[in-house]
Amino acid sequence: MVKCRKTTKKAMKSFVRHEYDLLVCTSIIESGLDIPNANTLIVDRADIFGLAQLYQLRGRVGRGVKRAYAYFLYHNNNLASLVKMHVCA
Numbered sequence: 001m002v003k004c005r006k007t008t009k010k011a012m013k014s015f016v017r018h019e020y021d022l023l024v025c026t027s028i029i030e031s032g033l034d035i036p037n038a039n040t041l042i043v044d045r046a047d048i049f050g051l052a053q054l055y056q057l058r059g060r061v062g063r064g065v066k067r068a069y070a071y072f073l074y075h076n077n078n079l080a081s082l083v084k085m086h087v088c089a
Contacts, residue, residue: 008025011023011025012035015035015038016035016037018037023038035063036063036064036065037064037066038060038061038063039061039062039064039066039067039068039069040061040068040069040070040071041057041058041060041061041068041069041070041071042070042071042073043057043070043071043072043073044073045073045074045075046072046073046074047074047075054072057070058070
């Protein structure tokens with residue numbers, strides 16, 4: 001699990017070297033991940049992100065030749081306000 005900036009680089013290098021297969025992190029990683037073997041992204045509470053942030057996160061996976069998957073999870077009680085926000089935009 002990546003908890004602070006100091007350990008971010010070390011964790012990412014270990015992930016690239018296939019020392020482990022799962023990287024758990026916060027959205028702080030969204031602008032620094034360029035790892036071809038990262039092919040699956042799961043975002044919990046996607047309803048708290050803006051559309052641009054979600055596109056940025058989605059672009060972090062699937063940079064290699066393998067098929068990529070992105071799962072965006074949301075809380076049902078926030079869906080109505082999320083839809084209103086995007087319809088008005």
